[in-house]
Amino acid sequence: MWGYLSLLPAFLAFWATAGIWTVFSLAVANKAVNLTEGFPYISRCGNSPPQSCIFSQVLNLGAALAAWTCILRYHQLRDWGVGKWPNQLILWTGLLCTLGTSIVGNFQVRRSRPAQPWCTVVVLHTWSLRSASAACEWVVAMLLFILFGLFAVDFSSLDGCTLCLQPGPGSLSPPPASPISLKVQH
Template identity: 65%
Template sequence: MWGYLSLLPICLAFSAIAGIWTVFSLAVVNKAVNLTDGFPYISVCGNSPPQSCIFSQVLNLGSHPWTHALPPTAWICILRYYQLREWGVRKWPNQVILWTGLLCALGTSIVGNFQEKNQRPTHLTGAFLAFFVGILYFWLQLFLSWRMKNLPQPGAPWIGPLRLVLCSACFILEVAMVVLHAWSMRSVSAICEWVVAMLLFILFGLLAVDFSRLDGCTLCLQPGSGSLRPPPDSPTSLHVQL
């Protein structure tokens, strides 16, 4: 099964991109948005049913850690955490990276469930987590790979520079998106938002290169530190090779 694990980020990226553009298409067909008035924000496309239902479902499937229908962002971040730990990354920087990834996943879920026209402050909070904390997740990993020269660098030599270009473009477009929105250039700002979303999905998909180095996992079960103790004949730990 581990040979297919590298496909999880690719499936996440592909399904999210396909789902978002399906929402856009439905919004145009249902006349929920009018392209003659300007290019719409992603959130505007997902404001009204039935496309709002698909919008919520797509983002929930990609972010919620207990969903099994699609490879969720949260599980990818957790797998990446354990992979970096096995590579010798210290606990505190690894946990910072993990929590930024989980906050990005949480923000994605908030964006999908709290539509902009119904809960604007909550929606914008989720958007901040999804976009700005999301790109921070990848910047931290780039910085880590630059500081720790002994970290494995899977894939072709151009993967690292490609990530740097994507992260830089994503950050510049995020700043431009905010500035253009403040200047009431909403259509251009919306285009920046769409490009940023696609770049973030591509960055998550590129984690497939790193996961291609995974060949197994060991699950270790140990008794807790509380008053409950296992029976005398029970093992204190169980190692299961998956």
Template identity: 60%
Template sequence: MWGYLTLLPLFLALWAIAGVWIVFAIAVANRSVNLTQGFPYISICGSYPPQSCIFSQVLNVGAALAAWICVVRYHQLRDWGVGRRLNQLTLWFGLICVLGTSIVGNFQEKNQKPTHLVGAFFAFVSGNIYFWLQLVLSWRMKSLPQPGEPWLRLLRLSLCGLCSLLIVAMIVLHHWPLRSASAACEWALAMLLFALFGLFAVDFADLDGCALCLRPRPGLQPPPASATPSLASPTSSQLQLSRALSPHLPHSGAGSGPEPPGGPQEEPPGVSPPRPDGLGLRLTPAPEPGGHAEPARSRHPLPACPCLCSEGAQEARAQPSFCP
């Protein structure tokens, strides 16, 4: 069973490809572009209403989906042991590509041509560099998992090389000028970049989902307990339980809990290691066939303690998800 993270790249590719061709069809139908005078650029098709509204919406939604894919891919590579600097550099090129896509959709060529051209440069060039870096990571780091068939590497290599050739050809043909040929290169380049994003579905096939984790800084005091414990949420009840148990727990360091029996427990594979503060993304591996994925457990679980000193703590103790 494919998770929603597997379907996300496929949806992006289908959404973007179908969206730009619908814009082209509307532009031809209402004669905003004349095919007898030459094949139009994507931007020309999306410069006139009503298709300009659809064009902006398609690219904005596509940019949001692409940004989410880049972030998930960043955390996946981090869990696989990719170096922080190279991984962050790859992420930044992906996000610049996303920004350029949004600029292209919101600043049409007819209304704001210089800004539109800057966005197109970011989208095409940074997007191509992003996928080249992804390919370099898979070739240089032999220890990385290689999902999918072996020929997928060659397919990605071919698509990245073709994208680079199309970028050069598009610029050269535009200045000759052979505008129709340059526009055809632009359409082919956009389709290939959408297809490369869609191929991330193979890499995300082993992921079942993800969760956003907020981690407070060490030494910060927890928020005050609710004045009415009976109406407290599960999160506030858990905080009350932790405060009730804290006087009875030994402290081995700032903010650290008791050592579990048998030594420290390791995180399950595919789960991001906890960090002292900030915001993180926890990826959940897909369950094995015929089995179930184990839920991620805390590194320092609270031991059972008979000393429940407050009504809020007793209510929290009754929650099976916090204290089994």
């Protein structure tokens, strides 16, 4: 089971990359964006149907897969002895980003500015270099997909995780000794 979970980040990277480029292709084919006016922003490609529906699905499934990847990484870092506070900060930051991704996918608004105001993208946009700004947005998105794909390398050695039981509020009896190591046979 854990062997298959190690492939999750690679699947996420493939799904997101293929999905975003499919949305781009549909936007060009449906003339929702005009390449003679410059390279479009990712969010501009996913503004109108039918590509907006695919854009939503790609971002929603990508957010769900990214959330699961963040949870797996949290458990992996915990088992490696990373401190509780930094590990939880990483987990909650990742989950907040996945929530934002899902919101962007579900509430599309026609806009000419980039969906994510990254510093370089904003500077290029304000200098009227919209094509360069949009290209930077696409490069950053592809680098993010590569980053998630690289988690597959870290997860390839994952053969289980440790489940730590803690007593809940109002529990009558103490839980069994913690941590309990769960090993799954492949």
